Amino acid sequence: MSELTIRPFERRDYPELGNWFHSLAELVQWGGPHITVPLDLRQLDDMRMDPALICRSFDLNGRLVGHGQVRFDKAADTARLCRIGVSPEFRGWGLSQPIARGLLGEAFAKPWVHRAELAVYTFNVAAQRAYEAIGFRAEGINRQVVRVGEDRWDQVMMSLLRPEWRG
Numbered sequence: 001m002s003e004l005t006i007r008p009f010e011r012r013d014y015p016e017l018g019n020w021f022h023s024l025a026e027l028v029q030w031g032g033p034h035i036t037v038p039l040d041l042r043q044l045d046d047m048r049m050d051p052a053l054i055c056r057s058f059d060l061n062g063r064l065v066g067h068g069q070v071r072f073d074k075a076a077d078t079a080r081l082c083r084i085g086v087s088p089e090f091r092g093w094g095l096s097q098p099i100a101r102g103l104l105g106e107a108f109a110k111p112w113v114h115r116a117e118l119a120v121y122t123f124n125v126a127a128q129r130a131y132e133a134i135g136f137r138a139e140g141i142n143r144q145v146v147r148v149g150e151d152r153w154d155q156v157m158m159s160l161l162r163p164e165w166r167g
Contacts, residue, residue, distance in 0.1 A: 002061050004095065006102045009055035009067065014044050016064045020087055025148050029121060030085045033146045047083075054106060055083075058099050065090040066099045070107050077114040079107035084118075084127075096130040104134070104160070105167055114162050121146075122154040136160045 018039045021027040027035050035043060047069065048055050058066030068084040081103050086095050107113050120127045122141065132138075136158040144152035 004066070004098050004102070005059045006056050006106075007059065009048055009057045009069075011041075011044075011048075013057050013064055013067070014041060016087075017044070017067055017085070020085060025151075028146060028148050029124070031083050033148075056103065056106070058095070058102065060090070060095075063087075065093075066095050068099050068103045070103050072107075072110070072113070074112060077112055079104075079110070079113045079116045081107070081116060081118040096127060097134055100131060100134055101167070104165060108162060108165050108167060115159055116161075116165070117157065117159045119155045119157055122156055128156060128158070131158055134160070135164050135166060137164075 021030060021039060024037050027037055027039060031039070047053060050071075052073070053069055053071050055069045056067070057064055058068070065087045066085065069082050071080045071082055072078075073080070081100060084096065084099055084103070086093075086099070104116055107116050116136075118131065118136065119142070120131065128138070137160070139157045139159055142155045142157060145155050146153045
């Protein structure tokens with residue numbers, strides 16, 4: 001596999017990213033309960049322009065294959081990884097870990113960040129394993145935190161402290 005490259009998320013990425021999600025459940029799994037269907041320009045512009053958030057695209061051989069974001073909270077010395085997604089065509093290629101590592105590298109490049117955290121739905125066992133492999137630890141479960149249709153989903157809270165980071 002060629003090298004995965006990281007770059008800022010741009011408007012030219014919007015159509016491709018939008019094609020990754022074909023149902024409300026897929027969109028909520030990626031973006032959380034506040035994202036609405038369809039994923040539109042306004043929502044993506046709001047993300048990209050949020051000063052507390054960095055949005056990154058990940059390319060492989062010039063193709064957009066991944067996306068991820070980091071929300072910074074300087075008052076709490078934290079960086080929250082969020083909206084990590086892999087193109088359906090490239091799922092199963094082992095890209096989750098390098099994408100998370102790229103985001104963590106940017107997060108911990110800020111000297112005041114002491115803690116990185118994320119939330120992942122309990123049914124997404126593959127993602128949990130990928131995050132554990134790079135050092136994240138499960139802290140607990142938020143039960144029935146999101147409703148999608150008639151279903152309610154639990155999420156695992158995970159964290160990684162600066163001294164645990166092996167960048």
